[in-house]
Amino acid sequence: MAPREFSVRAAVPEDAEAITRVHAASWRTTYADLVSPAFFDEFFDQRLDDRIASREARLRKPGVKSWVATTLGGYIVGFIDGGPARSEIPAYPAELYAIYLLKGWQGTGIGRRLTGTLAASFMAEGQTRMMVWVLAQNPARHFYERLGASYLTTAPIAIGERTLDECAYGWDDISALLTIPLEEL
Numbered sequence: 001m002a003p004r005e006f007s008v009r010a011a012v013p014e015d016a017e018a019i020t021r022v023h024a025a026s027w028r029t030t031y032a033d034l035v036s037p038a039f040f041d042e043f044f045d046q047r048l049d050d051r052i053a054s055r056e057a058r059l060r061k062p063g064v065k066s067w068v069a070t071t072l073g074g075y076i077v078g079f080i081d082g083g084p085a086r087s088e089i090p091a092y093p094a095e096l097y098a099i100y101l102l103k104g105w106q107g108t109g110i111g112r113r114l115t116g117t118l119a120a121s122f123m124a125e126g127q128t129r130m131m132v133w134v135l136a137q138n139p140a141r142h143f144y145e146r147l148g149a150s151y152l153t154t155a156p157i158a159i160g161e162r163t164l165d166e167c168a169y170g171w172d173d174i175s176a177l178l179t180i181p182l183e184e185l
């Protein structure tokens with residue numbers, strides 16, 4: 001298959017609805033075996049307007065770390081978010097909060113590129129380490145391993161009616177994640 005072309009740019013508040021819809025669609029395909037359709041309906045569809053509004057508000061904050069991948073026609077097919085770590089894992093103050101691509105755009109190099117862009121942004125602030133939480137049953141953990149992350153720990157997380165295991169992974173040197181030189185970003 002010919003490589004699929006995409007671009008990466010910083011997210012803006014006007015992207016909030018498209019990002020939220022990509023998030024919901026990717027959630028459904030990624031976690032279909034783990035959570036019930038009723039949970040998706042409640043978690044995303046019934047709260048879609050609230051989710052769009054809160055994302056838009058977040059994207060208006062100065063210094064927000066959020067990027068989108070778009071088709072050459074400008075359609076958003078994936079996004080990444082990051083920021084200060086939300087849980088206290090020593091030595092990992094920076095966190096990749098979320099990375100989600102539409103199913104048809106997975107496996108095209110977008111994930112690597114978005115992760116490198118977030119890493120570059122942390123490096124510009126003097127950070128050298130980054131962590132991420134991923135459900136133990138999500139194959140995306142192998143994506144993080146492939147990108148050089150090491151397993152750190154496991155903790156329970158409640159999702160809908162179930163309690164699942166979530167694993168933390170960490171990078172000790174995020175400079176290895178850069179896909180293009182820092183000065184070209």
Ligand SMILES: CC(C)(COP(=O)(O)OP(=O)(O)OC[C@H]1O[C@@H](n2cnc3c(N)ncnc32)[C@H](O)[C@@H]1OP(=O)(O)O)[C@@H](O)C(=O)NCCC(=O)NCCS
Nearest residue numbers: 099100101106107108109110111112134139140142143146
């Ligand atoms: C996880 C995700 C962001 C990865 O992005 P991607 O564009 O599909 O991955 P890339 O094409 O950039 O892959 C980079 C490398 O990781 C490898 N990789 C990607 N997904 C993998 C997987 N599930 N298992 C093993 N290796 C994987 C690729 O083979 C590639 O290796 P290579 O450079 O040696 O060829 C994307 O697949 C996705 O959105 N998945 C669904 C949502 C999700 O699970 N998000 C994470 C929530 S914590």
